[in-house]
Amino acid sequence: xxxxxxxxxxxxxxxxxxxxxxxxxxxxxxxxxxxxxxxxxxxxxxxxxxxxxxxxxxxxxxxxxxxxxxxxxxxxxxxxxxxxxxxxxxxxxxxxxxxxxxxxxxxxxxxxxxxxxxxxxxxxxxxxxxxxxxxxxxxxxx
Amino acid sequence: xxxxxxxxxxxxxxxxxxxxxxxxxxxxxxxxxxxxxxxxxxxxxxxxxxxxxxxxxxxxxxxxxxxxxxxxxxxxxxxxxxxxxxxxxxxxxxxxxxxxxxxxxxxxxxxxxxxxxxxxxxxxxxxxxxxxxxxxxxxxxx
Numbered sequence: 001x002x003x004x005x006x007x008x009x010x011x012x013x014x015x016x017x018x019x020x021x022x023x024x025x026x027x028x029x030x031x032x033x034x035x036x037x038x039x040x041x042x043x044x045x046x047x048x049x050x051x052x053x054x055x056x057x058x059x060x061x062x063x064x065x066x067x068x069x070x071x072x073x074x075x076x077x078x079x080x081x082x083x084x085x086x087x088x089x090x091x092x093x094x095x096x097x098x099x100x101x102x103x104x105x106x107x108x109x110x111x112x113x114x115x116x117x118x119x120x121x122x123x124x125x126x127x128x129x130x131x132x133x134x135x136x137x138x139x140x141x142x
Numbered sequence: 143x144x145x146x147x148x149x150x151x152x153x154x155x156x157x158x159x160x161x162x163x164x165x166x167x168x169x170x171x172x173x174x175x176x177x178x179x180x181x182x183x184x185x186x187x188x189x190x191x192x193x194x195x196x197x198x199x200x201x202x203x204x205x206x207x208x209x210x211x212x213x214x215x216x217x218x219x220x221x222x223x224x225x226x227x228x229x230x231x232x233x234x235x236x237x238x239x240x241x242x243x244x245x246x247x248x249x250x251x252x253x254x255x256x257x258x259x260x261x262x263x264x265x266x267x268x269x270x271x272x273x274x275x276x277x278x279x280x281x282x283x284x
Contacts, residue, residue: 006253090261127155128155
């Protein structure tokens, strides 16, 4: 399906059900999903979705991942309150990566930082470049 | 290493060599790498890096991935001319995803589009939302 759409003009459409059937889920049944704050463009995190997580996200407008460590659906913010409202879901050229443009409440990162990408690699060092905005103990103690 | 840095203050540093040894490469020796245009915030693509590709990228300032389909280093733009100059490399909280903030020459996508994320999922359809800026035949015929 994706090869055939490479030269397609804007506005070309395919039924979602056909797309979901055609997605190249990996051997664990997952696709990587990048979360980006829709207005600032900040890349917040990357996690994984299985088909059930993607369908729930599209249906409810609340972002749901699949937690590889816990082996189950992970409704972002269900324990921390730091939910992601879906603004737009996109798929890349070969259909193997999702980009969720979201409105993130508070920090996306479990450390209490807005974004998970707070280590900078430069020269011969890695440097921490942002501080937690919120004590994670307050996020997960509810 | 990454767990110990979760509460670290900005400016905390670790030697790059130790970081490279500690990275949780997957079973194929790879980490996902998101490429983002540094000034507009646009997410351009996602690809994969092995240790060699990451070291080359950091050393040369030109983004190099590992092509899973070709099984070798992929110096972005080597056949198309559409190079990515590295502006800043970041790593996420648990060290398993890279974010390359880049300056992209021309289209990042092999289809001739600026970004690979040109399919939008909404309601019961997937829709193509951007057109190629360049005929890919002209990119790969040099």
